Amino acid sequence: ARQAAAARAAEEAKAQAEERRAQAAAAIEEGKQREAARRADAAAKEEARRAEATDAAQARARRIAEAAQQSALQEEAAKAKALAARDASKAKLAAEREASAREVAAKEEQAQAAVKKAAAERQQQQAAAAEQQQ
Numbered sequence: 001a002r003q004a005a006a007a008r009a010a011e012e013a014k015a016q017a018e019e020r021r022a023q024a025a026a027a028i029e030e031g032k033q034r035e036a037a038r039r040a041d042a043a044a045k046e047e048a049r050r051a052e053a054t055d056a057a058q059a060r061a062r063r064i065a066e067a068a069q070q071s072a073l074q075e076e077a078a079k080a081k082a083l084a085a086r087d088a089s090k091a092k093l094a095a096e097r098e099a100s101a102r103e104v105a106a107k108e109e110q111a112q113a114a115v116k117k118a119a120a121e122r123q124q125q126q127a128a129a130a131e132q133q134q
Contacts, residue, residue, distance in 0.1 A: 054091050
């Protein structure tokens, strides 16, 4: 009888340890999801900052071009305006590409985290079911 009681106690301790491990794994996954969301938020802020910088660069280019046109340097102003517009367009395209890549990476991380969390929950449910069967 003592051996059976000791075996039951050992089995219960083992089940509790497994449950704690599954809970720890779920907590780790939740932390990873929060980190992915934080990174996506930081990427969005960086994208907004770059868009502001691009707008400011375009405004500066317009002011320079207008000042040059008002003077006798109309040809230089047209070149500067074209170069600034081209540079701003390149910067905007690069920012859009980076933002898109960051969005895709964030979505992939979130999907992976969701899959891992579901697996951890499934494992926890299986441990609970195994405990109930005993």
